[in-house]
Amino acid sequence: MDLHGCTAGQAAARIREACETVTRHHSSREGTLGVVCTAPPALAPLWLAARTGDESSPLAPGGNAELMELRRFDAASIRQWMREEAHAFQSPHSQQQLLAATGGWPMLIGEVLGEGIVADPDAALDRCHRLLRDTPQALVSASGVDALPPVWAAWQALVEIDEPGAPADLAELLAPGEEAGHPLGPEALRRHHLRSIADVIEVLRMLGALIPAPGDAHELVCEPVLAGATRGEQA
Known part of the structure; x- marks a missing residue:
């Protein structure tokens, strides 16, 4: 099921409807049934919600999801x-x-x-x-880092900082304080269905924009080619 072009609400409704259909069919058949969804970076909050299985999850009650991340070549x-x-x-x-x-x-x-x-x-x-x-913007757009305003704001800030850090430390570093209307403020995060800046950091990791730091796999650092393209776009 291709979710490109859907809003977050539309995508969640389609996923839930598909899960309920699978559940009805599974009750009368043996074996395992499932639904494969493709969701673009603009729907990244659904990636997180489907994986956690909490009340924000679009899955039907009792459902579970396996998230398959598309990765860069190594x-x-x-x-x-x-x-x-x-x-x-x-x-x-x-x-x-x-x-x-x-x-x-x-x-x-x-x-x-x-x-x-x-x-x-x-x-x-x-x-x-x-x-x-x-055309550095071509890679920036293809990577998905500019698909959601909070993710884009965090990525630009991290490229400027250009220092490795543990996910929690990076999230704390990006905290906007009391500034009203900040793209990483509570209102902006809620508007884009993100629970916290930690979610934003995780989305950047899943996109491949943040990678394990050399010498310390517990820290993350900006992927250098994409960071260079971002600086080129801003120049």
């Missing part, structure tokens, strides 16, 4: 892909260059590899560098 997946497709990036060094230039973002990997077999890796990487230089 070194292992790039290595496997290059072997299968016989692209020019065969050496560990060239694959590391590919990962460093793209951050593993599928949109940038696609820009580098194009539609055929890559024969000249330097020229392919140049295409990626040009895209990030000329």
Whole structure:
């Protein structure tokens, strides 16, 4: 079930209706039935609600959900892909260059590899560098960090701070105090169906914008390629 274009309320209603339909059919049949939903970043609060199963969850009573996050390519997946497709990036060094230039973002990997077999890796990487230089907003939008105002505000602030931290510490760092109308204030969070700034941090982690910090997996840091594109968009 594709939830693109739905408001949060519409998406929750469709999920609940689908769950109730599955429950009715399951009562008369053996086996396991389920519903697969695709929800864009604008519906990220539903990701959190479906996973927690609390009163804000769109699931029918007694239902449960498994959240499948779409991830960036990592070194292992790039290595496997290059072997299968016989692209020019065969050496560990060239694959590391590919990962460093793209951050593993599928949109940038696609820009580098194009539609055929890559024969000249330097020229392919140049295409990626040009895209990030000329149209950095393309990656920013594709990543989903600008889909919700509180998430976008938090991401911009974290890019400017550019320091690693534990999720709770980052949330505390972003707390707006008593400033009225702040995009991370209580009213804005409620308006966008987010319970706290901790939820915002978790959405950024799920989007791949915040990644484990080198040397300390308990801390998060801004993914450098997306952070660079964000600075380029703001320049």
